[in-house]
Amino acid sequence: xxxxxxxxxxxxxxxxxxxxxxxxxxxxxxxxxxxxxxxxxxxxxxxxxxxxxxxxxxxxxxxxxxxxxxxxxxxxxxxxxxxxxxxxxxxxxxxxxxxxxxxxxxxxxxxxxxxxxxxxxxxxxxxxxxxxxxxxxxxxxxxxxxxxxxxxxxxxxxxxxxxxxxxxxxxxxxxxxxxxxxxxxxxxxxxxxxxxxxxxxxxxxxxxxxxxxxxxxxxxxxxxxxxxxxxxxxxxxxxxxxxxxxxxxxxxxxxxxxxxxxxxxxxxxxxxxxxxxxxxxxxxxxxxxxxxxxxxxx
Numbered sequence: 199x200x201x202x203x204x205x206x207x208x209x210x211x212x213x214x215x216x217x218x219x220x221x222x223x224x225x226x227x228x229x230x231x232x233x234x235x236x237x238x239x240x241x242x243x244x245x246x247x248x249x250x251x252x253x254x255x256x257x258x259x260x261x262x263x264x265x266x267x268x269x270x271x272x273x274x275x276x277x278x279x280x281x282x283x284x285x286x287x288x289x290x291x292x293x294x295x296x297x298x299x300x301x302x303x304x305x306x307x308x309x310x311x312x313x314x315x316x317x318x319x320x321x322x323x324x325x326x327x328x329x330x331x332x333x334x335x336x337x338x339x340x341x342x343x344x345x346x347x348x349x350x351x352x353x354x355x356x357x358x359x360x361x362x363x364x365x366x367x368x369x370x371x372x373x374x375x376x377x378x379x380x381x382x383x384x385x386x387x388x389x390x391x392x393x394x395x396x397x398x399x400x401x402x403x404x405x406x407x408x409x410x411x412x413x414x415x416x417x418x419x420x421x422x423x424x425x426x427x428x429x430x431x432x433x434x435x436x437x438x439x440x441x442x443x444x445x446x447x448x449x450x451x452x453x454x455x456x457x458x459x460x461x462x463x464x465x466x467x468x469x470x471x472x473x474x475x476x477x478x479x480x481x482x483x484x485x486x487x488x489x490x491x492x493x494x495x496x
Contacts, residue, residue, distance in 0.1 A: 206275065206492075207219065207351070208488065209277045210277075212386055212439075214239045219490045220232040223495070257349075276355045277345070281358075285334075287307065296324070303329065307333035317335070318334070318336065361488070364488065367488075372436070373394065375396065379395075379435070380392070380393060383485060384440045391403040417445075418449050432453045432454070436458050437458065459481050461481055
């Protein structure tokens with residue numbers, strides 16, 4: 199049997215919802231959706247649930263049900279890490295050669311995660327002025343491997359949600375290759391922010407909902423801090439996820455930017471107010487779509 203490299207799954211758990219995107223590669227730079235399916239998890243999938251075998255089995259069983267009911271090719275998949283599962287750091291390239299910076303980032307990860315006696319899995323990538331590192335405990339990565347094995351996913355990669363969000367829009371006609379833009383995903387329990395400058399990711403942020411503080415104020419403060427160092431204003435804020443949140447419009451106005459729905463399959467920019475139901479639905483699957491796209495388009 200030949201391995202099918204033209205199809206892939208992206209899986210993103212958000213609260214008690216699971217978003218599964220099955221994509222097919224049609225040409226070198228173009229993918230199309232085969233299935234976009236939302237499933238209901240028995241429990242909220244958070245940091246505590248990740249450590250619970252029963253909760254992990256619930257995720258795997260839901261994936262199996264979706265795959266079998268829709269006859270989906272599940273041999274190639276990418277799973278979004280929970281926002282607490284990985285540590286993402288960045289360091290200016292100007293601080294030294296790349297080997298020294300990577301060693302420093304590894305030391306930071308071990309120190310922050312208090313992982314001196316644990317194995318860490320780390321990955322690095324560079325953009326124009328920065329080196330990013332992603333660190334995850336081997337034990338935590340094993341939890342995701344266990345989900346994949348139980349769900350009968352033959353090959354599974356993992357990535358942080360922010361980079362899935364960027365992959366969803368990278369290469370599309372929506373994102374200009376110059377200037378500053380914000381990618382914003384509003385989930386049930388958290389908000390993910392990506393600052394893109396001249397077509398590259400330069401900073402990310404994660405904001406957790408809590409009863410004690412306003413998520414909108416935390417996101418606003420975080421974004422204003424991110425863009426403070428820029429020499430130009432933000433052009434577009436690409437919005438995905440729960441688009442009905444009232445604070446999004448106020449934030450975009452404060453930035454003096456344009457609000458655009460982040461629909462990875464749209465060929466034209468649509469404002470959040472004027473977008474169609476399909477645009478809104480595609481935006482909810484943006485992270486899952488970006489993860490599947492990661493497996494198809496290097």
